[in-house]
Amino acid sequence: MPEVHQIVWDSQLQQDCLAIVRLALAEDLNGEEDWTTNALVGANQQGTANIVARESGVAAGLVTIPLVIAEAEAALEADFFVDDGQQFTAGTTLAKLSGNVRDLLTLERTILNLLGRLMGIATLTSRYVQEVSGTSARIYDTRKTTPGWRRLEKYAVHCGGGFNHRMGLFDAILIKDNHLAQRSGNAIASPETAGEAVLDARRFLESPSNKAQSDLIIEIEVDNLEQLATVLPTQPDIILLDNMDPSQLREAVKLRDEHAPAVELEASGGIRLESLREVAETGVDRISAGALTHSARALDIGLDWRI
Structure with a gap:
């Protein structure tokens, strides 16, 4: 993983x-x-x-x-x-x-x-x-931390049995919606833009000038299943499924299993304790929640x- x-x-x-x-x-x-x-x-x-x-x-x-x-x-x-x-x-x-x-x-x-x-x-x-116990899902934090306290707060997440997402902007590539929007020139990027961004990120990491960063994880955020379908063939390490409901998450897992089983799926956006079990039972590998630190x-x- x-x-x-x-x-x-x-x-x-x-x-x-x-x-x-x-x-x-x-x-x-x-x-x-x-x-x-x-x-x-x-x-x-x-x-x-x-x-x-x-x-x-x-x-x-x-x-x-x-x-x-x-x-x-x-x-x-x-x-x-x-x-x-x-x-x-x-x-x-x-x-x-x-x-x-x-x-x-x-x-x-x-x-x-x-x-x-x-x-x-x-x-x-x-x-x-505890809420996701017995499922395949792992709980992750986010960068929604108190300024200056990030390592301490992520340490506390680790003490509680959770996993740490990237520490900052320096230790992973995470392509988000605003990265895609600025590339496409539109507030809502086309589905193809997401797949192209993953390929460009990989080429960037594989270039001789970026040899020191070649082992960085590549993750990309997608907002819908159409975007997901265009990204899966590019085989990023992780795909973040942003604000998808449980039915969409189940469909996303099905698509992943059929076309790119090595890619991990992360559910994020509006994750709350009361709905957590239903999200975990969709089959996603990771669930990230800003509430762990900001709330x-x-x-x-x-x-x-x-x-």
Whole structure:
């Protein structure tokens, strides 16, 4: 199956996270101090607090906590009771923070904001993955992510059991409707334009000057079955079926199976949890949903003081 690089916790993701942490700390402190905490807590006071899930979900982002502590040069230690990707129930203690109370209270919101956002995405993704269980369909994210958070949010999708679509414009060729429209000079491109675009993209990748990009996946978006019929003979790696209803998707799968069985089909556009199972049962290989990232609500994660 054609896949781009799947996002895991690595040095590149840590650098992205570090940039977000620095911005978050600047938002809270603006180069100064947490005056409320300084007014009420002694400089050397020690304590412990638990990070607790207020609701059930899937862990993601716990790996960011040591990075927050290090960047803030906080005198804190973290102990973890759950791993990223693991499911938990409401009331579960996910981690324990121990050390300087001033540092702990100052970093509380930065840590909880990261965890709530990432666990919300992982939890929603897990629901999507469970909904298609037993079918051939896999769940993918999109580029509809929070600016600056893309790798982190795609990491959360991975924690939830989903797959990562292309990271950006650099790691795959995805020919969309506006690419076709500008080539044809019309708002609605002719069916033939789509097939020609795939061939041009392949020629581009095979040219000596683009040898470094020769292994990029080629995917193209089609809006109707007529377009699909003209694209299948060109054998792109993936064809994205945009905003097609289940009956159209079933017909698309039938056409693919008859004429180009090696091509993967991806359903996208308006994908929602309540209609997901019906889409998956059409026989498509992939379902991409922007809702995994743009519509996931933050999970309720709290910090409880240990007496």
